[in-house]
Amino acid sequence: MAQYQAVQRSGAEKAATLERALRQRSLRRRARPVESIVRFLLLLCGLVSILSTVGILVTLGENSLLFFSQRSWQQVKYDTVERAVVVNLGQEVSLAAALDAQNSYLSLELDERATLPFSEGQLIELGGERMRVMAASRDGLEVERGVNASQALAHPVDTPVFVHNERTVLLGADLRADDTVIHLSEGAAAAFQIDDLIQADEEVMRVLQVEPVSDMLAVRRGEEGSNPARHSAGLPLFSPSAVTLGEFLTGTRWNPQLGHLGIWPLLNATLMTTFFALLTALPVGLGVAIYLSEYASARVRSLVKPVLELLVGVPTVVFGYFALTWMTPLLQQIIGPQVKQFNTLSAGLVMGIMIVPTIASISEDALGAVPRALREASYALGATRQETIRRAVLPAAVSGIMAAFLLGISRAVGETMIVALAAGAGPNFTFNPLEGAETMTGHIVRISGGDISYNTIDYNSLFAIGLLLFLLTLAFNVVSGAITRRYREAT
Amino acid sequence: MATVTQQGNRGSLTRRQRISRLWSRVYQACVGLAALALVILLLKIVDDAFGTVAVVNVVDPASLVSQDGRSIEQQNAEELAGLARDYLDEEGRHFVSTDRLFTLFLDEVARTELPSSALRNLTVGQALFSGQNFPQKWADRTLFELRLPDVARVERDARARADIALLLAGNVEQGRLLELVYNDIVQVELLESWNLIDSLTRQDEIRARAARDFPQATLEFRSWLNADFLRTPGSSQALTSGIRVALLGTLWMLVIAIGVSLPLGLGAAIYLEEYARHANNHRLLRLLNGFIETNIRNLAGVPSIIYGILGLTVFVRAMEPLTSGQLAGVAGADGRTILSAGLTMALLILPIIIINAQEAIRAVPQSLREGSYGLGATQLQTIARQVLPVALPGMLTGVILSVSRAIGETAPLVVVGAATTIFVDPDSPFSRFTVLPIQIYRWTADPREGFQDVAAATIIVLLLLLLSLNASAIILRNRYSARARRTL
Structure with missing residues (x-):
């Protein structure tokens, strides 16, 4: 009997342990395949955004590399x-x-x-x-x-x-198809080095040896898939040249067809429109922000806010229309006929109107984040409202205002349709805001808007401009974002 | 001594307060300036979209009356066809072109519901005009051949003209012929256009100038925004330009862009808000999540034209077999199609959708999730049954906002390759396309008389579209947030 009871007890114990184990397992993480799949799919959605960035970087980078490594043949001087x-x-x-x-x-x-x-x-x-x-x-x-x-x-x-x-290098004597030595015009051999490529007509040759004294070159004929051919004396020789990064970043002429690939005419126009945009938008936007944050009653705010939101919602091409058909004629009336139909001033001013809401809303956030105690302390010391704003509130909010300013620059640099319509078509290196000058974005739109043929220097140059544009705006955005985050965390 | 100090203090105090008041006026003026800019912008658009026009008929309808004195409205198909015959295009004359006739025939044939690719190779003699009048020698000619200008040139003799008249009269309705006579023969030509404000305030001056410069012209008040404007495709003349094709293009592009970016964007937002913040995530996964988050913020700030370049390289060129429709069996020319545009736009609005959806999800109170877990729900159940229903209105608002961004974007689509002028409705994702802002861009840049007015009218349509979208977003937000407050 006792034996039976013991067996029964141990059986019950066993069952209890088993039940406990089962319950524990069910409470522990159970594999839920559906949940895992959904989770993975959602992660994939997030990864698409990375693909987008990778796409931008690869596209711009790859084609820019092509642009900087692409060879154009120029006469040897x-x-x-x-x-x-x-x-x-x-x-x-x-x-x-x-x-x-x-x-x-x-x-x-x-x-x-x-x-x-x-x-x-x-x-x-x-x-x-x-x-x-x-x-x-x-x-x-x-x-x-x-x-x-x-x-x-x-x-x-x-x-x-x-x-x-400066003389162009010419063939000094007739060259037969099987010759391997070239005679050059007098003194020209100094222009060549071993391993240089030379082009004569369609044929490409590689320099194997240079004889400066007798002005002769030993060459390998028919390089890069070209065919050795007969050439007569007096033929100009060409050497390959690629756009160097230095040339791109310092040159002041932009005409890809003629080999002038200096970004400055485009960059300068971008900077000019940006300057005038910020000149308008910063004071006005800051004024609006101060008014909304320090003066306006709830009722006034509910009236002003929609106006700003409406301005944000207006497509940029409409602002472009506005610049071309209203601002430019107005400037022509005020300043005189020296204002060209396309000019950077008009585009910049209208762009400023466009950016006002951006600057206003971020600055207002920054002003709102200034602790109330600071204002009250200032009033308690007998400061007037304006003194409080200037001496206490603005200095406390300066980093946020800086962020707004940087974001404004980034918006202005990347803005396209206003400048495409009103700033002018054609690169022009000028500091006169009354003249037309094409910006980087305007150039991209004009070139790609026509029937562009792929793999031309025009096409590839778009990517170099795009890359510069991307890096510029990215830098401004990142700095601005970092500042904004910092004061958000601080409050 | 004390009085002097007091006076000095009082003087400086009033001065300080005066300065303070002055500055408050300055701040007010800033707000006023911003509002003024908006008002002027809207005024300018309205000013351009309506106004007086001086128009003249190229051919006086009075000269087209029949011999027994009936006006063109009263003439029958045969007589109208005769007019079309008399005014066929010739060198130096631009009236009824053979292209135009071809389209007329095609429209007629299209009622037989044949696929459009088959139409061009049908001969005149085949089923289409069976039982109807057409010259016997045209029976073996295909419709495509009819369009060739050579045909017209070779046969520009009395006999051929009679044939054309016969073909027209026998197969096309009187109403359509009347339209042809009005559009291609009578032809209204725009001489000058005045803005609304000028039209109202300087009426006499305008009348005097018109009488002096264009004695034969008629002055009339014109609303550039009218029903025909919405119904007709673009045109080489301002008076007959419309936005039908652009409106359809915008809709197609939106459907594709939203169709692609909505699921991706909401998915990414749910992942980032609900799954990415788990404490027991692997370190690498946490790094990846942080990277995705930063990446999205930065993508939102990338200038739109960069997306255009991306679209040009990836969708138009690299994925050409897909986007041109080759894979779908469409004999497309290149990748500059609505599909490419829609995909480009999808990438552009993706970060906006994600960020807005993230904010909507973040606004869902944590207690709701905890309550759900407390009742034993799994995470997926919690998200699907508790979080999403509450976050939905906020997410939708974000989606509508990104739609209005997509409607107004111009630059990326110019780069991707919106067509300059197309007159055919887009009928598949593989059609060439144009959209409203592109038309505004082209027309604003067009120096010919009247096109800026057309641009203004297009802007009004675009702004109304945006306004109604934004209004619906606001209404949606208010309604749902009120309901959410009631239920919580």
Whole structure:
């Protein structure tokens, strides 16, 4: 009996343990496949946004790389130093009077019929000193002394004058299809280095050896899939050139077709419109923010807020229409006919109107975050309302206002339709706001709006501009966002 | 001594208060300036969209009366066809073009509900005009051939003209022929257009100028925004331009953009708000979540034109077989289609949808979730039955806001390749397209007389569309937030 009871008890115990274990397991995390799948799908949704960023970066980066590595063939030029010769008379030029180290006038006394072998800006050389010609006449030259790291020296009468010339490299002799040595025009071999590529007509050659003394090059013919062909003497030679980043970032001419790829005309126009936009938007936006946060009653706020929201909701192309058909004629009436139909001033001012709500709403947040105690302390010290705002509230909110300012810049730089319509079509490096100048965004729209053919330099240049635009706005956004987050956390 | 100090203090105090008051006026003026800008903007648009126009008929309808003196409205199809025959395009004359006739025939044939690709290769003699009048020698000619200008040039003799008249009179209704006569023969030409304010205030001056400069012209008041404007496609003339194709294009693009970005955006928002913040997530996953979050903030600030470049490379070029419709069996020319535009726009509004939806989900009280868990619900059940229903109105508001962003965006679509002028309704995702803001851009930039007025009328349509969307968002928000307060 006791044995039976013991068995029964142990059986009940076993059952209880089993039940406990079962219950625990069910309370513990049970695998829920549906939940896991849904969760994974949702994560994928989030990852799409990363894909978007990756897409932007890869697209812009890849094509910009192509842009910077793409090769365009240009005539090879080389520098020569030759005796200055009056071409039509065959007369060699030398100093007509002694020249001391300070004098900037160099007397020549050329024949009356002589065609001058000098031009403004040209480099000349006398007894080891290099000078730049500022003005030239038959009697003499006005020069800048000791340029290009040379020393200003005294020169006696009859010192021969040399000039620096830029010459194009030409084939010095006929070239047969099976020749491997090229004869160049005199002194031209200095322009080449081993492993350089040369193009003559359709054929590409690679330089294997340079003979500077005899002006000869040893080459491998028919490089890069081209066919060796016959070329006659006097043919200009071309060498590849790629746009360098330095050239892109410092150049002041933009004309991809002609090989001028300096971003500054476009960047300058962007900066000008941005400047005028901020000049309008910052004071007005800040004024609106101060009014809303410090003065306005709830009723006034409920009237003003919708106005701002309406301004935010207006598509930018409508602002572009406004700039072109209202602001520009108005400026023409006020300033006069020197205001061109397309100008950066009008585009900038209207862009400012567009940005006012952005600056106002972020600044208002910043002002609202200033603790009430600060204002009350200021009033208690006898400050007027304006003094409180200027001395207590604004300094406390300055980081937030800075954030608004940066975001405003970013909006203005990336803004497209206003400038595409009102700022002008055609790159123009000018600081005159009454003239038209194309901005970076305006250029992208104009070029891609037409029937653009892929893989041309025009097409690839869009990506380089786009990349610069992306990086600029990203930088402003990130800094602005960081500031905003900081004061949000602080309050 | 004391008085002096007091006086000095009082003087400076009144000065300080005067300055303070002055500044408060300045701040007020700033608000006034912003409001003024909006008012002027709207006024300018209305000013352009209505006004007086001086128009002239290229051909005086009086010269088109029949021999027995009936006006063109009263003439029958045969007589009208005769007019069309007399005014066929010739060198230096632009009246009824063969293209136009071709379209007329096609419309007629289209009623037989044949697929449009088959139409061009049908011969005149086949089923389409069976039992109707057409010259026998045209029986073997396909409709496509009819359009070729060569046909018209070769046969610009009396006999061929008679044939055309026969074909028209036998197959096209009188009403459509009348329309043809009005649009292509009578032709209203716009000489000058005045703004609304000028039309109201300087009526006499306008009348005097019109009488001096255009003696034959008629002056009339015109609303550029009218029913025909909504119904007709774009045109090379301001007076007959309309936004039908652009409106349809906008709708197509929106459907695609929202269809793609709505599920993705809401999904991402739910993930980020409900799953990503778990304390027991793996460290790497937490890093990834943080990255997604930052990434979305930054994407929202990327200039829209960058999305255009992205769309051009990815959708128009790289995915051309898909976006041009080749994979779907459409013989599309290139990837510059509504589908590409819609996908580009989807990427553009995705961050906006996510951020708004995140805020809506964040606004759901934590107690609701805890209550649900307390009753033993799983996380998925909690999200689906508690969180989403409460967050829905907020999410919808965000979606509507992003829709209004998508409607107004122009730059990315220019880059992706909206067509300059198209006259055919988009009928599939693989059609070429134009949208409202693109039309505004083109028309504003068009220097010809009247096109800026057309742009203004288009702007009114666009703004009304946006306004109604935003109003519905606000109403939705108010209604649901009131209900949410009642139930909670």
